[in-house]
Amino acid sequence: MPRSGAEARRRLQQAALELYQEHGFDRTTTAEIAARAGVNERTFFRHFPDKREVLFDGEDDLRAALVRAVAEAPDGLPPLDVLLRAFRTAEPVLERNRPFAEPRLRVIAETPALRERDLAKAASLGDALAEALRQRGVPDRSAALAATAGWAAFHHAVRAWIDTPSSPLDAHLRRAFDDLRALLGHPAPPRPGR
Structure with a gap:
């Protein structure tokens, strides 16, 4: 589990990028991104308003x-x-x-x-x-x-x-x-x- 907000944010970005490359943007959910990053979906939305913004941080x-x-x-x-x-x-x-x-x-x-x-x-x-x-x-x-x-x-x-x-x-x-x-x-x- 990430220890800091900055670490969680970085892990969410990396997880999203990996999943987008593996499955495509459209077929990746915020829940999958959160799970790959080791956080819950609520944490995802504390850092990003939607799954597009992960790449524009x-x-x-x-x-x-x-x-x-x-x-x-x-x-x-x-x-x-x-x-x-x-x-x-x-x-x-x-x-x-x-x-x-x-x-x-x-x-x-x-x-x-x-x-x-x-x-x-x-x-x-x-x-x-x-x-x-x-x-x-x-x-x-x-x-x-x-x-x-x-x-x-x-x-x-x-x-x-x-x-x-x-x-x-x-x-x-x-x-x-x-x-x-x-x-x-x-x-x-x-x-x-x-």
């Missing part, structure tokens, strides 16, 4: 960290550079969760209900980033466009990182943002040691 913390990083970025940086800095702050969390991230992405890709939830969460996060950019004085339309493009680059980088584990996430992030700038006809800014 930490989104609020990520949103808060990214919005804070946008707010704390040095003045005068272009919006894409602000976003790259913000996404780079998330790297340690993503690196720690890497063993969970790869199978999680696979389960989401295979499950329409989870893809829908993933898109809704991404849209919400993009809205939060756009608002954070507006708070820095970026005009409305530019803030929304930068947040959408930046999130797409971040998502692309994370998928590349999952597919190519030999390179750190930071390298994938820089490459994705450099590619985005190239598409826009803007060269990447010079970096030390380049």
